[in-house]
Amino acid sequence: MLRFWEKRALTGVVTEHRGFENDIAQIRSALKDEVKKRFAGSLAIRMVDSGSCNACEAECNALSNPLYDLERLGIRFVASPRHADVMLLSGVLTFNMYHHVMDAWEQIPEPKWCITLGDCPVMQAPFRQSFAIKGPAEAHLPVAYHIPGCPPSPEVIMRGLLAFLRSLD
Amino acid sequence: MRLIARYAIDRGDAIEVVTRYDETSESVHLDAKAPAISTIATTHPAAIWFERKLSDDFGIFIEGAFDRRPLVHHERFPKNLHPMQKSFAQNTLDFAEFTPYKFEAVGGDGVFEVAVGPIHAGIIEPGHFHFSQAGEDMLHQEVRHFYKYRGIEKMVEGMKLAEAKPIIERISGNESVAYQIAWRDIAAQAAGVEVPLPLRRYHAFLLELERFIHHWIDLGFIPNDAGFGAALAYASRLAEEGRRMMASLSGHRFGFGAVTWRKQRIETKPILAWLERMAKEAAWFEEWIMDIPSLWDRLDTTGRLRHEKAVKYDCVGVVARAGGVPVDVRMTPFYIEHGYRMQTRAHGDVGARFKVRLAEVKNSLEMMHRFLERDAFSMEVSFAKEGRYEAFVESSLGELYMMVEIEDGAIDRFFARDPSFINWQALHLMMPGNIIADFPLINKSCDLSYAGNDL
Ligand code: SF4
Numbered sequence A: 001m002l003r004f005w006e007k008r009a010l011t012g013v014v015t016e017h018r019g020f021e022n023d024i025a026q027i028r029s030a031l032k033d034e035v036k037k038r039f040a041g042s043l044a045i046r047m048v049d050s051g052s053c054n055a056c057e058a059e060c061n062a063l064s065n066p067l068y069d070l071e072r073l074g075i076r077f078v079a080s081p082r083h084a085d086v087m088l089l090s091g092v093l094t095f096n097m098y099h100h101v102m103d104a105w106e107q108i109p110e111p112k113w114c115i116t117l118g119d120c121p122v123m124q125a126p127f128r129q130s131f132a133i134k135g136p137a138e139a140h141l142p143v144a145y146h147i148p149g150c151p152p153s154p155e156v157i158m159r160g161l162l163a164f165l166r167s168l169d
Numbered sequence B: 001m002r003l004i005a006r007y008a009i010d011r012g013d014a015i016e017v018v019t020r021y022d023e024t025s026e027s028v029h030l031d032a033k034a035p036a037i038s039t040i041a042t043t044h045p046a047a048i049w050f051e052r053k054l055s056d057d058f059g060i061f062i063e064g065a066f067d068r069r070p071l072v073h074h075e076r077f078p079k080n081l082h083p084m085q086k087s088f089a090q091n092t093l094d095f096a097e098f099t100p101y102k103f104e105a106v107g108g109d110g111v112f113e114v115a116v117g118p119i120h121a122g123i124i125e126p127g128h129f130h131f132s133q134a135g136e137d138m139l140h141q142e143v144r145h146f147y148k149y150r151g152i153e154k155m156v157e158g159m160k161l162a163e164a165k166p167i168i169e170r171i172s173g174n175e176s177v178a179y180q181i182a183w184r185d186i187a188a189q190a191a192g193v194e195v196p197l198p199l200r201r202y203h204a205f206l207l208e209l210e211r212f213i214h215h216w217i218d219l220g221f222i223p224n225d226a227g228f229g230a231a232l233a234y235a236s237r238l239a240e241e242g243r244r245m246m247a248s249l250s251g252h253r254f255g256f257g258a259v260t261w262r263k264q265r266i267e268t269k270p271i272l273a274w275l276e277r278m279a280k281e282a283a284w285f286e287e288w289i290m291d292i293p294s295l296w297d298r299l300d301t302t303g304r305l306r307h308e309k310a311v312k313y314d315c316v317g318v319v320a321r322a323g324g325v326p327v328d329v330r331m332t333p334f335y336i337e338h339g340y341r342m343q344t345r346a347h348g349d350v351g352a353r354f355k356v357r358l359a360e361v362k363n364s365l366e367m368m369h370r371f372l373e374r375d376a377f378s379m380e381v382s383f384a385k386e387g388r389y390e391a392f393v394e395s396s397l398g399e400l401y402m403m404v405e406i407e408d409g410a411i412d413r414f415f416a417r418d419p420s421f422i423n424w425q426a427l428h429l430m431m432p433g434n435i436i437a438d439f440p441l442i443n444k445s446c447d448l449s450y451a452g453n454d455l
Helices: A002-011 A021-033 A055-062 A098-107 A154-168 B047-058 B161-168 B173-191 B197-225 B229-250 B268-290 B293-299 B307-312 B317-321 B333-337 B350-371 B419-430 B436-446
Strands: A043-049 A075-077 A086-090 A113-117 A143-147 B003-010 B014-021 B025-031 B036-038 B061-063 B111-116 B128-134 B137-144 B387-395 B398-407 B410-417
Touching: A002 B268, A043 A055, A043 A098, A055 A086, A055 A154, A055 B173, A055 B229, A086 A098, A113 A154, A143 A154, B003 B047, B003 B398, B003 B410, B014 B398, B025 B036, B047 B061, B047 B419, B128 B436, B137 B419, B137 B436, B161 B173, B161 B410, B173 B197, B173 B387, B173 B398, B197 B229, B197 B268, B197 B293, B197 B333, B197 B350, B197 B387, B197 B436, B229 B268, B268 B350, B293 B350, B293 B436, B307 B419, B317 B350, B317 B398, B317 B419, B350 B436, B398 B419, B410 B419, B419 B436
Parallel strands: A043 A075, A043 A086, A086 A113, A113 A143, B036 B061
Antiparallel strands: B003 B014, B014 B025, B111 B128, B128 B137, B387 B398, B398 B410
């Protein structure tokens, strides 16, 4: 146990203050004022993978590592669509996932937003249209915002989420 | 004999079914009008999914099969449609009427079923687990997947090998380098060239780096699922360091596009220093984690896959090695010369899988030391001779098998068997004797891919 605390003290706080801390401060106040009513000061995201390669999910998981620590912004990934404000959709929207994605979308209470994550849901990834794919997502869902990349890095996802919040006004 | 894969190729008036074992390969030609073949699932239970897929893909009747349910074709998939036949050319499908899927379930007084998925609670790929429960005790579990089925085998048909590469490297993001190396080996064979040593070393370095990242993610999530979150904070930081190293070498955090016929000059000093530092971090982590009895209370004896079962189900990767089955594609002179040592454990439980991963991370770092070279290298590879080519790569999940048939310079048939396709079929064997709260822990300790499996 002592060894642990020694390591803990030596490592210190590793969370990085990325180049957009100013943006974050501004968004925080935006969250506080305008969006407070809608999001109660915190934004809840339900991530839905509709047929990804799993790299987009891995980057979303990386958002909780100590270097990015997304939760400090008041943005959380939640387990149930019923607790969510936003559906974050990755993957190519496969034939086999189509109805499950629509179900999850139905379960999110109003007001709600759909954000597409990565090049897959907009059919910009190298995958070709195939019989097993129902994409692009915007043909089936009201997409409010898109975060491009293959996959978008944690930093790009953070910037994207902040830009989405800003686009709400 | 270990079963590796069973797949088919449409030859027009015949359908060829190939059964690939570790030592041999058998080929049978079936009448395309009424294709039928006997099951081998009585001796190799892992053949079940391959055979169900043969029925879905090609309409092949499996004689003596005890499971005739569709596999990749879900409830609303149009009936009697076999997309891997050459004559199938549709680019889109309409939803058919809903046909319920009959899950495997155990009956009896007080036995009930728990259905989980396809959308799970965390940030995780979609799949379905169906449990038969007596109170907390798991009696049986069925794994049902293929929600992510993208039709990649068909998608790449008719493409040149180079054209298909961006797709192949995105089959499974966690194993991108592994898939690229399989692609490279096939492209080299089709061009009639040997992959030169500098490239083999560089790509092997990237593959071990990919394993380093992937194993650290698991080494964090396994204790996390047992309620020890500090380990996740620690391990996910190291995984992130690995990703950044991958990005600095290849320009991509997952190494997409990293395996080519070219290698740039590398500044080795900072990388060697990084490897030293990571070795120290791993040693510290090991000492720390081994010393937490309450954690090992949860990991030891949980989710046990016995040696005989691992052999019977033809398991691969960490799942097999943790149960004392020494299968690893890296068991070659090239790897052994560079410091590779087979890592096995006897118990086949969550704790054993954790320990195998930890030992492999440390071994990967040693090998990366020896794989690292400074000098640039480049070559041209283009011409693709007709023929059938195979590749085996030890991805972070286990043995990856890929087969490509080239005709007129383009892909005529592409087949990939992710290690997960085999190991998923053995997952249910780890359930009896455990409670449902152990499931996430067991599942995470195997860390199987859905994307690679669902293709
Ligand atoms: S956008 Fe790229 S990284 Fe994300 S799921 Fe699709 S292929 Fe994978």
